[in-house]
Amino acid sequence: MSSPVIEVNQVTHLFKDHRALNGISFQVDAGTLHGFVGPNGAGKTTTLKLICTLLRPQTGQIRVFGLDVRSDVKSIRQKLGYMPDHFSMYKQMTVYEYLDFFAAAYGHVAKRRDVIVGDVLALTDMEGRKDDLIQGLSRGMQQRVSLARVLVNDPDLLLLDEPASGLDPRARIELMEILRELRRMGKTIFISSHILSELAELCDSVTIIDRGVTKYSGPMDDLLYAQGDRPVFRLRVEVDTEQWGARLPSLQGVEAVEPVEGKPEFRLTVSSPDIDANSMLTQLLAMGVPIAGFQRDQRKLNDAFMDLTERGVRT
Amino acid sequence: MNKTFALLIRSLRTESRDIKIHLFRAGLASLIVLILYFGHELQRQVTAPGMILFKWMTVANWIFITVSGVTLFAVSISEETEHETLGLLRMANIGPLSLLLGKWLPRMLMAFVLVSVQFPFTLLTVTLGGVSWDQIWATYLMLLAHLVLVGNVGLLASVLKPTSVQACTLALAILLIGRILPFLVLAILYLGAFKGMWGQSVADWYYANVALPINSCTSSGRLFGEILSTSFRGSPWTNQVASNLALGAGLFCISWLIFDRVTMRHIGGSATASRSLISRIMTRKSRVSSTVWDWALGWKDFRQVARGLKFMYLKFGLYALFFAVVVYISRISGENFQDSVRNGAMTLMVVIWFFLLPLEMCLLGGRLFRLEIKDQTWSTLLTLPLSLRELVQSKLGGAVLGLIPTITVLGLSLLPNASEIARELTRDSEGMLMGIAYFFSGVILAAYLSTYFSIVWNWAVPMISAASGIAMAFFGNLVAWIVIMIMLMGASGGDKYLGIMLLLMMITGNLVVAFITHFAIGQQLIAKGAES
Known part of the structure; x- marks a missing residue:
């Protein structure tokens, strides 16, 4: 078990008469990518x-x-x-000046800064744009520069508030790739986001808060079981949907087979949490199913989120 | 008409929640209460204090109307562009005239009501003595015409410029140019006549037939030159009233005619993306990156707040040009070269000491945190491993580098007149030094207040923060002096050090308020960091 990098314990915070946080508690382990989820006004940014x-x-x-x-x-x-x-940027500066400025503000000398800025530009794939003025960059590019700025001090912990908000799909995918790379480098990343599908794919652990209260905090995988659910897999077949729909319930450990309307796909609910993707895939191959796609069903994170958080506007 | 009313009601509702409108009202109301208090006190000492009271009230109203033209009216349309609601209003089929009227009328109503509610107090001045009914009617009509003119200058600027900052600056520039230009032309004409380029009759004709009539058509010219004189017996209907109303109506029509063409361009691009011609020429997509100093925050604020090395050279150049012009005028006026240089240096010293240095300090104060807060970079700076004090000191250090040209030129301008200044200092060293210290304490207070306003007023451009800081420090000191004078009135005799003691009191007062503002700024900076 890695040591916690962030420990939040019974924190309450009021803005005048508005209670933004109401005794939230959670912790984030070192080297993990931790998602932080909640509806608007839940207290994430606070x-x-x-x-x-x-x-x-x-x-x-x-x-x-x-x-x-x-x-x-x-x-x-x-x-x-x-x-x-x-976007918190000095838009009259060039990309290089902006990063060099922050590296100098963190106390690095000129020679060292040149190396640091070169490294973060390479990591964020911005080397070719280093002399561009920030005001002329697209939103996605500016987001990369923001991320590069965060990295100039080589921090062990990154706190990212809605980093993918407003980005187009390409920029979002590229950002997620960079985050994966940073995790591989051993950084602890604490990321607040509304894009649940990407978080589910990316994060090792997650905290869900609502109205200033922690609703769940722990490993991403455990979130599904914490709701009393069993793993659900999504299977796409190449041909003969009807035939496979009839045969799939005979697989060992499969409790329910639910066809996805309008698609050659099935949702397979298994009876035990011990049945993982590998064992299920082995059975499917043995049965000779023409598999076009197979994955753990991510819809459950959305469901868990909806179950844990309350509907309606906060009063 | 319904659309205009809908906008009018919306504007009145929005403005009832707008802090800056309430600040304006509170500011004017406090000033009037103070003036009434002084009037009451004066009644004991002066036989007919009505005229003094009336003058103060009129000047306060005139300043209020002028400032509101540059601020409240100048943001009327540009605030819709900035909030990206102008396009939505146009999509709701609200035409330019309805929009202009809907935005202009509530402000006009607000200003009109504020000035009108003071009317009963003005009647008090007649009772107190020294003011005639003619004067009151003439003054209120003059103020109304002035309100219509500056309101429409602000409205036009608001249509022309997509951001509030640009619109306020343009409105201020139009009013200043309109006031200064006729006299600038006059100065050039007299200079040319002196050099023999044309006869003096040309300049005299211009003075009599252009400059003077224009001056009498301006509210300030009429107010200070005519209405507030004790012998005023003129008609309230004057050229100023007619010309201001006509020009105001003309500007409104221009705003209406150009509205679609100009605002469509603003709606097409975002407000901030729409830039001036100079800005478009100056801005490139890329350039060679310069090397950041190890003193990073100093480097940034030298470039951002003090506008960097090029602006520094420009200031040196402008000071040199100003000096050369004064020396040249002295020379052609018959002075020898040495005396001309001394005149040039003395003029430069006076202008810098009493005007440019205080203004520049207040503008730097107004820009120091405003740009960070506006661009939402302040919270990022606060996450640097520095204490707030270290952060502010570094920023201030970089910004203060921008004062190098002014301070250097001030130092140089002392040299040709060094012996004279030294003689004055030795003649009354205590009084002189105390006077200098008092003036500088006022400047420090003004700079602190400018900085504070630039942080707490989200809508204030640095120029407005600086102007407000200077105005508040000036009026604060004025009020303090008046209170002291009233308290001392009737006191017999006086210690020879009484004046110095009073100056010492005022210096202490200024520094104490600056000290309190210093801590208030710190609190606001922490709060702003958490907000953004």
Whole structure:
């Protein structure tokens, strides 16, 4: 079990008479990609600002790398990179100047900065645009520069608030690729997002909050079982949908087979959490099913989210 | 007509929730209450204080109307462009005339009501003595015409420019140019006549037939030169009233005629994307990146707040040009070269010390955090491993580099007159030094207030924050002096150090308020970091 990088314990935060957070608690382990999900106004951005020391907790405790966010502000800031949910950029600067500026602000000398900026430009695939003015870049490109800015200090923890918001599909996919690469490099990434399908695919663990209260926090896989559900797989066949629809219930451990309307697809609900994708796929191949696609059904994260969070406008 | 009413009601509703409108009202109301208090106090000391009271009220109203033209009216259409609601209003089939009337009328109503509610207090001035009914009618009609003119200048600027900042700047520029240009032309004509390029009769003719009539058509010219004189007995219907109303109506028609053509361009691109011609020429898509100093925040704010090296050279160039012009005028006026240089240096010193240095300090204060807050970069800077004090000190250091040309030229301008200045200082060293310290304490207070306003007023451009800071520091000091004078009125005799003691009190007062503002700025900066 890796040590927690972020520990949030019974944190409550009020803005005048509005209770933004109401005793939330969760923790994020080192080297993981942790999703942070909640409806609008749930308190996600407030939590992120508390973790990155922009706000001071009123009650409860937040520790980052074991340091208290109230008393160890500078040490914490040295170790984390925060990307807000808006473009926070000096648009009259070139990409290189912008990154060089932040590297210098973190105290790196000129020679070292040149290497650092070169590295982050390579990582975010922005080398060819380094002399472009930021104001002329597309939204996706600006988001990459924002991410590059977060990385100039080589932080161990990245806090990303809605990094994929407003991006086109290509830019979103490229951003997710960069995040995967960063996880491979050992960074801990705490990402707030509304795009559940991508989070489900990307994240090792997740915290769901609603109206300032933690609804779930733990491994992504466990989220499904925490709701009393069993794993569901989605199977797409190449031909003869009807025939396979009749034969699939005979597979060992399959409890229900549900055809997807208008598509050559089935949703297979299995009877035990022990039946994983590998064993199911082995059975399907043995049966001779002409498999066109097979995956764990991601729809469940949406369902879990809907089940855990309340409908309606917060009052 | 229904559409105009719908907009009118919407504007009145929105503005009832708008803090800046309430601030305007509160500001004017406080000023009037203060003036009434002083009038009451003066009654004990002066036989007919009505005229003094009336002058103060009129000047306060005139300033209020002028400022509202540059701010409230100038954002009427541009705020819709900025909020990207102008296109939606046009899609709802609201025509240009309905839109203009719907945005212009509520502001006009607000200003008109604010000025009108003071009418009973104005009647008080007649009772107190020294003011005639003719003066009151003439003043209110003059103010109304002035309101129509500046309101329409603001409206036109608001149609022409897509952002509030640009619109406020344009409205201010139009009003300033309109006031200064006739006299600039006059100065050139007299200079040319002096050089023999044309006869003096040309300049005299221009003065008598153009400059003077224009001056009498301006509210300020008429207000200070005519209405507020004790012997005024003129008619309320004057050229100023007619010309201001006609020009106001003309500007409204121009706004109406160009509305579609100009605003469609703004709606097509986002408000911020629509840039001026100079900005488009100056802006490139890419350029060679410059090397950041190890002192990163200083580097950034030297470029961003102080506008960098090129602007520094430009300022040196402009000071040199100003100096050369004054020396040249002195020379052609018959002074020898040495005296001309001394005149040039003295003029430069006075202009910098009393005007440019305070203005530049307040503008730097107004820009220091405004740009960060507007571009939402402040929260990112706050996540750097620096304390707030370190962050602000670094930023301030970079911005203050922009004062190098002004301070250098100020230092240089002292040299030719060094012996004279030294003589003055030794003659009354305590008084002089105290006076200098007092003036500078006022400038520091104004700079602090400008900085504070630029942080708390989301809508304020640096020029408005700076102007408000200067105005508040000036009026604050004025009020303090008046209170002191009233308290001292009737006191017999006086210690020879009384003046110095009073200056010391005022310096302390300025610095205490600056100190309090310093902490308020700190609190606001932390709050803004968490907000964005």
